[in-house]
Amino acid sequence: MGVLSPSISTSNLSKIYGRFKAVDSLTMNVESGDIFGFLGPNGSGKTTTIRMLCGLILPSAGKAEIAGFDIIKDGVEIRKIIGLFPESSGFYNWMSAEEYLNYFAALYKINAQIAKKRTKDLLEKVELAGKSHVPIGYYSRGMKQRLGLARTLINDPQIIFLDEPTLGLDPKGQQDIQKILFDLNHDKGITIFLSSHALNEVSSLCKNVAILNRGRLVAQGTIDELRKRVEGSKGLLVTILNSSGAQEALSHMPFQVDVKADGKLIHVTIPETFESVNGIIDRFEKNGLQIYEIIRQEMNLEEIFIKLTADTRKPLDQGVPKQHA
Amino acid sequence: MRLSVKVTVVSLLSLSLFSLLMPLHSPDQSVFGELSPGSNPIKMEITSSSSINAIAGQIITVSGTITNLGSSPVGGIAYISIIDVNNKIPIDLEDWSAHKGIAIDSIEPGQSIPMEWNVRLVKDGSYTIVILFSSNDGSMSTTSSVKTFLEVAPKHSLNPGNVLPVAFGVPVLLMAILGIINYSRGKKMGIYE
Amino acid sequence: MLEFFRREVYGNFYSWRGAAWLVAASLIFSLVAYLLMTDKELSLLQQGEMIYILGEVIVALGVVMSAASASSTISGEMEAGTMESILLTPITHRQIAVQKLLSILSIWAIFYLISVPYLVVVSLGTNLTLAAVFYVGFFGTILVTAISSLSIAISAKLKSSKSSMMTALMTIIILLAPTMFFSTLFRTTSFGIMLDQINPVSHAINSLDSVLVDNQQTLAEQFNHIWPVIVFLIICMSLFMIYTKRLEVQGTQ
Numbered sequence: 095m096g097v098l099s100p101s102i103s104t105s106n107l108s109k110i111y112g113r114f115k116a117v118d119s120l121t122m123n124v125e126s127g128d129i130f131g132f133l134g135p136n137g138s139g140k141t142t143t144i145r146m147l148c149g150l151i152l153p154s155a156g157k158a159e160i161a162g163f164d165i166i167k168d169g170v171e172i173r174k175i176i177g178l179f180p181e182s183s184g185f186y187n188w189m190s191a192e193e194y195l196n197y198f199a200a201l202y203k204i205n206a207q208i209a210k211k212r213t214k215d216l217l218e219k220v221e222l223a224g225k226s227h228v229p230i231g232y233y234s235r236g237m238k239q240r241l242g243l244a245r246t247l248i249n250d251p252q253i254i255f256l257d258e259p260t261l262g263l264d265p266k267g268q269q270d271i272q273k274i275l276f277d278l279n280h281d282k283g284i285t286i287f288l289s290s291h292a293l294n295e296v297s298s299l300c301k302n303v304a305i306l307n308r309g310r311l312v313a314q315g316t317i318d319e320l321r322k323r324v325e326g327s328k329g330l331l332v333t334i335l336n337s338s339g340a341q342e343a344l345s346h347m348p349f350q351v352d353v354k355a356d357g358k359l360i361h362v363t364i365p366e367t368f369e370s371v372n373g374i375i376d377r378f379e380k381n382g383l384q385i386y387e388i389i390r391q392e393m394n395l396e397e398i399f400i401k402l403t404a405d406t407r408k409p410l411d412q413g414v415p416k417q418h419a
Numbered sequence: 420m421r422l423s424v425k426v427t428v429v430s431l432l433s434l435s436l437f438s439l440l441m442p443l444h445s446p447d448q449s450v451f452g453e454l455s456p457g458s459n460p461i462k463m464e465i466t467s468s469s470s471i472n473a474i475a476g477q478i479i480t481v482s483g484t485i486t487n488l489g490s491s492p493v494g495g496i497a498y499i500s501i502i503d504v505n506n507k508i509p510i511d512l513e514d515w516s517a518h519k520g521i522a523i524d525s526i527e528p529g530q531s532i533p534m535e536w537n538v539r540l541v542k543d544g545s546y547t548i549v550i551l552f553s554s555n556d557g558s559m560s561t562t563s564s565v566k567t568f569l570e571v572a573p574k575h576s577l578n579p580g581n582v583l584p585v586a587f588g589v590p591v592l593l594m595a596i597l598g599i600i601n602y603s604r605g606k607k608m609g610i611y612e
Numbered sequence: 613m614l615e616f617f618r619r620e621v622y623g624n625f626y627s628w629r630g631a632a633w634l635v636a637a638s639l640i641f642s643l644v645a646y647l648l649m650t651d652k653e654l655s656l657l658q659q660g661e662m663i664y665i666l667g668e669v670i671v672a673l674g675v676v677m678s679a680a681s682a683s684s685t686i687s688g689e690m691e692a693g694t695m696e697s698i699l700l701t702p703i704t705h706r707q708i709a710v711q712k713l714l715s716i717l718s719i720w721a722i723f724y725l726i727s728v729p730y731l732v733v734v735s736l737g738t739n740l741t742l743a744a745v746f747y748v749g750f751f752g753t754i755l756v757t758a759i760s761s762l763s764i765a766i767s768a769k770l771k772s773s774k775s776s777m778m779t780a781l782m783t784i785i786i787l788l789a790p791t792m793f794f795s796t797l798f799r800t801t802s803f804g805i806m807l808d809q810i811n812p813v814s815h816a817i818n819s820l821d822s823v824l825v826d827n828q829q830t831l832a833e834q835f836n837h838i839w840p841v842i843v844f845l846i847i848c849m850s851l852f853m854i855y856t857k858r859l860e861v862q863g864t865q
């Protein structure tokens with residue numbers, strides 16, 4: 095298969111169940127080769143969006159394309175180039191892992207020789223090679239998660255959708271999955287569309303994120319862009335030596351400071367909006383305060399997420415987009 | 420010889436002759452015997468054995484004759500009746516005999532017609548069999564034959580028609596095949612040591 | 613591209629799903645055949661009636677088996693979460709449904725093969741063996757195909773194993789009711805006759821009666837019973853084609 099230009103783009107994509115809008119006019123873009131974080135509270139429409147993009151359910155309105163293929167008209171083509179690791183996946187408990195992967199390889203019409211090698215490689219990658227002949231019914235949850243990831247990769251996809259891939263895994267398991275995803279993206283340029291509540295995982299892996307709330311897109315961009323949008327700087331943390339007179343000098347500063355003495359050091363938090371960094375350094379030196387360290391304190395992704403998904407009480411039925419027949 | 424003696428001899432001879440000839444000419448008298456006034460001209464008779472022993476499931480044939488002892492033709496239905504001696508009830512012949520009644524359009528005086536009934540012995544027990552005749556016009560009472568005794572022994576067989584090898588063998592063979600398939604697969608997967 | 617069908621068949625045996633039906637069926641056939649041949653009263657039936665009773669049991673059990681298996685085949689996979697990964701492969705939804713139908717029919721094929729020795733042994737000594745084997749296979753296959761395709765359509769539409777199994781089994785009970793539950797007297801009323809005329813299962817059972825008890829063995833003699841069963845098959849297959857065109861997992865709400 096030649097390398098396509100994988101990208102995901104949606105335009106007013108919606109899914110409506112009766113009077114309930116699970117996804118409301120979602121418009122977003124994911125660039126090729128990106129690790130894209132897709133965030134939102136429970137029930138915000140993330141899984142529904144992923145299912146629409148993968149062709150598992152039909153959208154009620156709007157359009158979407160994956161690598162230039164329309165999700166409604168070109169479903170078969172899309173399925174050849176994507177993989178989905180759903181939040182909860184069932185397995186055939188009577189099959190062994192090897193049989194399971196070979197079975198899916200056959201469904202993807204992969205040549206038997208290639209399938210055999212690929213199965214072996216994948217089982218090694220997810221550390222199931224030693225248990226490949228045991229029935230899946232005997233596997234732990236973590237082992238099933240890893241097998242699910244292996245199945246997602248069996249057709250050598252260009253785009254992978256993952257919905258809570260590390261849910262229920264121990265820290266080592268989570269780390270292993272993250273490493274696999276990183277390597278896939280780094281080595282093969284695979285586009286990764288990651289939906290997860292593990293925000294530290296998202297912030298460590300993803301360059302771009304989108305945040306969904308109550309079916310609507312509330313923010314999309316890099317984490318820095320989102321931080322700026324919510325004014326997510328918490329100020330500067332200046333660490334100075336706890337010399338005599340230092341606390342006295344600090345008390346005469348023209349701005350509110352938050353001081354914590356810690357033995358030989360004093361930690362001072364200053365709102366950045368007050369003065370520039372250079373201005374603060376000059377002021378401290380003029381007052382005889384010896385600066386040990388300056389760190390810009392920023393909101394982490396979790397704090398950004400909470401701020402953006404606070405209940406805005408927007409009305410739910412602001413114009414229904416044109417619906418498919 | 421005197422006239423009186425001659426008359427007496429002739430009278431006596433006439434009387435004898437008359438008594439001899441009278442049954443031929445009387446319209447109300449049977450050829451085969453004397454019938455008392457109002458008696459039935461039809462005679463029913465079972466000609467097969469008067470005592471039958473059989474096994475349940477067998478089919479027996481009850482043969483009989485119907486004879487018209489009267490001087491005019493008769494039409495009606497001849498039928499078979501079986502009584503369960505132990506339970507003291509006539510049995511429902513639906514499963515025993517397909518043709519319980521035989522219609523007779525007309526039987527001429529002096530004529531004798533043979534009849535047969537095939538009876539399937541559905542249930543074991545002790546029975547009596549009679550054959551009867553009922554006329555179409557109801558001018559005479561129903562005529563019955565003398566009864567025949569029937570003893571039906573129960574049918575015992577543990578393996579009729581060789582059903583046992585199939586009834587036992589098929590499930591056993593099937594379970595064995597399925598068991599072998601699953602056991603060999605389980606061994607290959609390391610479930611069974 | 614029968615990989616899906618192959619997996620379905622293996623799954624039927626390795627997970628004991630299909631195997632359980634076959635074992636249960638063989639035990640029921642053994643019981644019925646043995647009773648027919650040895651019971652004090654049953655054994656005195658005409659042999660044609662015995663074969664008819666056995667044939668009726670085979671067809672009815674086959675129909676119940678197909679309804680029970682087929683009605684949960686799609687909804688069960690959706691509930692177990694295995695359908696999602698299948699729907700992501702290039703195999704079309706119609707192919708999934710067709711191959712599921714074929715797997716149910718493969719169970720019926722083995723079911724029917726198991727029943728043949730019983731039909732043969734009960735019909736020994738008569739000229740009804742071939743007719744019994746042929747007509748039980750003929751009507752059984754058509755009815756099982758029809759009921760299976762209808763049940764799969766129900767399963768695809770309702771997406772809930774419980775609901776689809778209840779619906780399918782209720783349908784079977786309604787179809788089997790005239791021959792199994794209604795009295796002879798009711799069936800001779802004009803309403804009973806009308807029900808018999810429109811009921812494909814009644815036609816199949818009555819045809820078996822006509823072949824095995826009344827010895828009317830030719831296809832021409834059975835034509836009046838055959839065509840309604842085929843019409844029923846066409847209707848069920850049409851519903852199957854409509855409802856399996858697109859299979860959707862339950863959306864999250």
